[in-house]
Amino acid sequence: MMSLARLSVWLLSIIVALFACAMYQHCVTDDRLDLPVVYTHIVNPFRRILPKVLPSSLIDNGAGFRDAVGLVMKLRNVILGNKGQLELESVHKDKDGNGEIMRHKKDTHEIEQRGQKKGAVVYLHGGGYTFGSPEALSGSVEEFETQTGKELFLIRYRLAPEYLFPTAVQDCVQMVTWLFDNSEDLGIDKTDIQLFGDSAGGALVTIVAIELLRQSDLYPIKGVHAIYPWYNMLYDLPSAYEFSVDPAGVLNQEDIGRYISFYLHGDASCIETKTLNQHLTQKVQNEYRSAVNELGIQAYTKSLEDKIKNLKSAKKYGTDNVGEEKHKKCAKNYERSLLNYQNNILFTPPEKLRLLNKTHFNIYSCEVDLLRGDTYVMVAMLESLNIGHKHLHTGNCYHGSFNDNTSAGTILRGKVVKSINSL
Incomplete structure (x- = not known):
């Protein structure tokens, strides 16, 4: 209370x-x-x-x-006028509390009448790895059950700052693995399971797919739908400057700094290090340049070059209240996590990224979105490596619209439903 x-x-x-x-x-x-x-x-x-x-x-x-x-x-x-919460029931909860799978509560008669196996759609929520839950967003995703005819499952994963990277990834991999392994008992056709998620959830469905498709015979993920995914914790992409003040009031630069500080550091002490673009060590900067060159995607990141050469010119947000030594300490603490491809898709080894060829990979972007550039860089990588994918862009939508009762939300969800039904 x-x-x-x-x-x-x-x-x-x-x-x-x-x-x-x-x-x-x-x-x-x-x-x-x-x-x-x-x-x-x-x-x-x-x-x-x-x-x-x-x-x-x-x-x-x-x-x-x-x-x-x-x-x-x-x-x-x-x-x-967003939809209220669904009544959910727990399907499986890890004995140590490391994640949970939930679904729309069914009455006994409905379960008994079903008979044949159904496909499934699995939702991983967003929230910068720091907030969100199946209950909070379940109302807006109900249509993925009603309009696809598939069983809807929602994953609960542990949140920062109480649980740092890679906890969220591990929980989601574990829960989706359990769903496949127990699909027979759940009455689910394991060859018809698709994943979808927005923002941090969009990144999570991508990473979960990469991890599980190494054993695609056991985990044949049929489709992956990454909705305005948060793939990049490195340099600010051009869209981050274009929408440094978010017209939709959902996401801003301080939020990004807070999420990274919570998720990688466990507290709020390193927020300014990111908002002032002081969070990358020289090693991370070098690895960034190397990845861009090896992938041959310089054209897609050309607008970043001046900022890469002179990071001081990228200081646009906030006032430096903590000092250079504090930034160096935060950047060093971030280094190992930032170099991990599960945080920054740019660092994904090509052989791992090519595993997405074993599924149908769809990626969705919104025009009015601070994170729009994350999708563009991912698309550039996929094209560079000749990885099959479908990019669907919506001009009048914004970050967070996926869960809203607005025309933008309706259009965006409609595109995802259509893609799911097409597979």
């Missing part, structure tokens, strides 16, 4: 957001989006100003941060 003091802080934050919107033009809109005015004038500024007005003791830990995000999500859901 939220204390009176904390509730007062939330209410004060809303008032400040409204004031900021009216007086300091914190309302950011984009003609390509169909977001209601009340959203752009309340939720968007509230979302942007929240980290600045709340005490760090409230949001620099996992529980407090998830409380804050949860409040914003509830406000978004009400204003956008």
Whole structure:
């Protein structure tokens, strides 16, 4: 139960957001989006100003941060008319608490009447590896069951900062492996299982597929659908500068810094190191250049070259309040994780990436998205290595729209449903 003091802080934050919107033009809109005015004038500024007005003791830990995000999500859901939660039931929970598989709760009669095996779609949620759950997003993905005729499963994985990289990856690999191994008992056709996920979940479905397709006879993933995936924790791509202020109020540079600090470092102490582009050691920079050259995708990353040569020119967000030595320490702590392809798709060995040829790989991007460039670089890599894929781009959608009751969300989900049904 939220204390009176904390509730007062939330209410004060809303008032400040409204004031900021009216007086300091914190309302950011984009003609390509169909977001209601009340959203752009309340939720968007509230979302942007929240980290600045709340005490760090409230949001620099996992529980407090998830409380804050949860409040914003509830406000978004009400204003956008997003669907409520489904009634879920647990299918399997690891005995050590390392992940859980859930599904839409069925009545006994429905299960008995089914008879023949069904295909399955498995959803991995986004949230920067720090927040989100099957329950929170289940309403918007219900149509993947009703419109595909397949069984819908949702994966719960452990979150940062309590659980650092690679915990989320390990949990998801373990849960999807269990689903395949127990498909017979679940009445699922193991040759008709597809994965889909958005943002961090889009990266997770890609990595899970790469790991499991090494044994494609045991884990024949039929399709993978990565929706505006977060593939890159390295240099800011051009879209990150284009949408440094997110018109949809969903994702900004400070969020990226927080997610990386939580996921790779376990606390909030290294947020500024990323927002100031000081998070890459010389070794990581060298590996980046080497990967770009070996893949022959310089044309796709040309706009980054000036920033690579002179990182100081890329300092665009925030004020340096911690100093150079702190940044060096954070960058060194990040180094090993950043070089891992499970965090940065650019570092995936070609032989591993080519495993995606054993499935149908679909990748979806939105025009108004800070992470749009992540998809473009991935597509460049796939084309460079002659890996089969399908790229579907939507011009009027934004990061986070996949779960929203807006025209952008409807169009985007419709594209994914159509792709699933086509396989």
